[in-house]
Amino acid sequence: MGFLDGWRFCPRCGSPVEPAEGRAECGACGYVVYANPAPAACALCTDDAGRIMLTRRAWEPYAGMWDLPGGFLHEDEHPLDGLRRELAEETGLEVEPTEWFGAFMKPYGDGGTRWVLNLVWRARVAGGEERAADDVSEVRWFSRAELPPLAEIAMAEPVGLWLREREG
């Protein structure tokens, strides 16, 4: 599975291309495409009660599953700006990133051809009014004991790491 799978033509000039080893180079116009992952910024947002905020995905892929709030970056957007923007769009909350949590790789959807590079920060709510919107149908806070099974969470790896951290 890869971004360039099935590419047969240059997207700029329409000449035939043969992707190999993670890149496609057009012999006619010189356009080169690399099979990079798509970067996304997500918030592992917790409160004073030790709960984590999850959002329910409204659309495919993973429609109906829980997820960490966040999303894909705009082309010229710093990941921390993207994180703040996505959280405001999806949850109505102003969040402030507090600490780097980690980078997580995941294919986007079943049979998808794109890998996602998820950049995850710990975060805290700084303001705003909570409401589910955009591509999210529900916002909910879970204690470790209340957390849904990881199989029901789209981006389960960072949530699993958080779950195994000691409280306090």
Ligand SMILES: [Zn+2]
């Ligand atoms: Zn071309």
